[in-house]
Amino acid sequence: MSGSNFEQLSRAQLATLLPELLLCGHLIDRSGMAHTIAAFGRTGMTAVAIEEWQLASPVYTRRMQRAFGFTGDDVVTIFKGLQLDIGAPPQFMDFRFRVDDRDHGEFWLDHCGALLDVEPMGDEFVLAMCHDIEDPTFDATALATNPRAQVRPVHRPPRRPADRKPMCAWTVTIDAAHVPPPVPPNADRIAATAAARVVLADIDPADEGQSDYSGPLLSDLRFADFSKSALVRMADEVCLQHHLLTLGFLVALRSRLDPAAAIALGRKQFAGIAGLTAERLCKALKLGDDMVALAMVLRLHPAWNPLAYTDISVVEADGALQLTIPRASCAESDGSWPAMIDADHLAPLDAMARAVNPRFAAQTVDSTDRALTIEIIRADQPSRESTEVALTRFSTGAAFAFTDRGIPLPLTVV
Template identity: 55%
Template sequence: MVDSRYASLSRDELAVLVPELLLIGHMIDRSGMAWCISEFGREEMVQIAIEEWAGSSPIYTQRMQRALGYVGNDVFTIFKGLQFDIGSPPQFMDFRFTVHDRWNGEFQLASCGALIDVEPMGYDYTFGMCHTIEDPTFDATAVATNPYAQCRPVHRPPRTPADRQPHCHWTVKIDESYPPAQPIPALAVVGATRAATWELADIDPEGEGLADYTGPLLSDVDFTAFSHSALVRMADEVCLQMHLLYLSFALAVRARASSDELAASVGRRQLTGLAGLGAMRIKNALGLPDDIDGALRVFELHPLLNPIGYLRAEFGQDAIVVQPSPAHDDGAWITLCTPEHVAPLQAIATAVNPRLRVEVEGADTEWTARLTEVDTEAKELPEVMVTKVSTGAAFQFQPRQSLPLMVV
C-alpha cells in the first residue's frame, strides 16, 4: 500500500491541517461558480452546483464512513458524515445537532459562512443557494446513508428578519414510507473513476489517540483526539473529496459549454483561484517559510498533488516532476496544469512568496516545474482575488469543547 505525503507531519500539525483542508475544499465553489455565472448565467450556475454535489457527495461520504468505521443507516451516521464533508467544514459552517432517536433529528446552522458570502449578492442568489440547491443536494447526500432520509426546513434564508438566528433550521427524518431518494446519472459516471475507488492505507488501530469514530456523535470534532494514522487517512480522504467534486463539476460544465476548450478554461479558472487560496492557508496554518523550500513543502501538501499514487509527483531541491497518473486518466485537476497552462501552479507559488516564479517544461502529462526567485513581485492572479472575496479566505478556527450528544 502506498504511503501518504501527510505522514511526514506530526500529529499536532495534522490536527491543524485537516480542518484547513475541509475548508479549502469548501472554497472550490467560491472559486468556480463565479466563472459559471459569467459563462452560463445565474440559473445554469445553480444547476451546475446541484449536479456537482449530487454527483460526488454520496461517493465520498461513504468513503469516510468506511475509513472511520461509522457505517450505518441512521441519523447519527448522517450527522457524523456532515462533520467530515467539504460541504460543511467545521465552524465555518457551524452545524448544531439534536438527535431525538435513531430515525429523527434536527440541525441548525448557528452561523453559515456560505450564507454570509452570498447574502450581499441579493435575494435571488440567496434563494438559489438555500432553496434551489439545498433541497436536492441534502437528500442526495442522504443517499449515502439511507435513501429514505429526508431533510426538510423549519426555516431558512432569505432571512426574515434580516438578522435572524440561527441562520437555518432543518429536520432529518428517516421513514421507509418516504419515496427513496434517487441518484442522478452523473453519480454513476463519477463512481466509475479511479478517484472513487482509490484505495488508501488502513488506519493503524494501535497508535495513540482515536483510530475511528465509532463512539458517540460529538457536538464538535476534536481533531487532536485522533491518532496520527487516522488524521493522515482523513487528510487523504479530504483530498479525494476535492478531486471527486471537481470531476462532477467538470461533467456539469461540459454539458453546458460550447466546446472542450471553454469547459477546460472554466475548470482552470476554478483551480487557479482555489490553488492560490489553499496554498495561502496551508502556509499560514503550518507556519512554513516563504522561500523555495517552503513553497515546495506547500506544493507537497496541496490537494492538487495528493494523495500519493492517484497523483504521481516527485519533489527535488527546486523542482517538481509530475508523471502520468490515475488522476490524468480521470481528467482530474492535474490535467489543467501543462507547460502551456501554468497559472494554477504560479498561484500556489505566489501565495507563498510573490517573488517566486514557476517555469514548466515537458509534455502535457509528464512535466517538470522549476521554482526560482526574482527581484520583482508578481501580482495576485484575478482568479485568486475572486476566490478571496469569500470570508473563508481569512476565517480562523477556534478551540472548541467536544461533547457527546445524547438522544433528547
C-alpha cells in the same frame, strides 16, 4: 500503493491542517462561482452547483464512513458524515445537531459562512443557494446513508429579521414510506472514477489516539483526539473529496460547453482555489517564504494529494525546486487537477507559488508523454495576485480563523 505526504507532519500539525483542508474544499465553489455566473447566468450557475455536489457527495461520504468505521443507516451516521464533509467545514459552517431517535433528528447552523458570502448579492442568490441548491444536495448526501432519509427545512434564509439566529434549521427523517430521490444522471461516471475507487493505507488501531469514529456522535470533532495514523488517512480522504467535487464540476461543465471551453473554465476555478489554499496552508503551519516552505506547501496541497492518486513528486535542494507530474497516474486518467496542467497552462502552479512568495514563478523544464517537469524560479520583481485568486477572496472563508472550542460533548438521544 504510494505512501502519504501527510506522514511527514506531527500529530499536532495534522490536527491543525484538517479543518483547513475541509474549509478549502468548501471554497472550491467560491472559486468557480464568478466564472460559472459569467458563462451561464445565475440559473445556470445554480444547476452546475447542484449537479457537482449531487455527483460527488454520496461517493466521498461512503468512503469516509468505511474509513472511520461509522457505517450505518441512521440519523447519527448522517450527522457524523456531515462533520467530515467539505460541504460542512467546522465552524465556518457551524452545524449543531440534535438526535431524537435513530430515524429522527435536527440540525441547525449557528454560523453559515456561505450565507454571509451571498447575502450581499441579494435575495435571488440567497434563494438559489438555500433553496434551489440545498434541497436536492442535502438529500443526495443523506442518500449515501439511507435512501429513505429526507432533509427538510424548519426555517431558512432569506433571513427575517436580517440577523436571525440560527441562520437555518432542518429536520432529518428516515421513513420506509419515503420515496428515494432519483439517482442523478452521470452518477455512474463519478462512481467509476479512480478517485472513487483508489485504495489508501489502513489506519493503525495501535497508534496513540482515536482510530475511528465508531463511538457516540460528538458536538464537534476535535481533530487532536485522533491518532496520527487516523489523521493521515483523514487528510488523504478530504483531498479526494476536493478531486471528486472537481470531477463533478467538470461533468457539469462538459454537458454545457464544448471540451476546450469546459477545461478553460475548469482551469480558472483551479487557479483561484489553488492560490488561496496554498496561502492558508502556509499560514496555518507557520511556514516562511522560501523554497523550503513552498516545497512543504506543494507536498501538502490537495491538488497533489493523495499520492496514491496523483503520484506527484516535489524535490527541493540547494534553493531549487522541481515538481513532476506523471502522465500515467489515476488523477491523469480521471482528468482531475493534475491533468489540467501542461507546458502552456501553469497558472494554478503560479498561484500556489506566489501565495508563499510573490516573486516565485513556475516554468516548464521538460514535457514528454511520460511526465511534465516544472521548476519554480525566483523572479527579480514580485507579481500581482491573479484575477482568479482575487475573485476567490470574495468569500469570508478566505480570512476565516478557527478557534479552540475545548472538549466536545457526546450527543445522546433526547
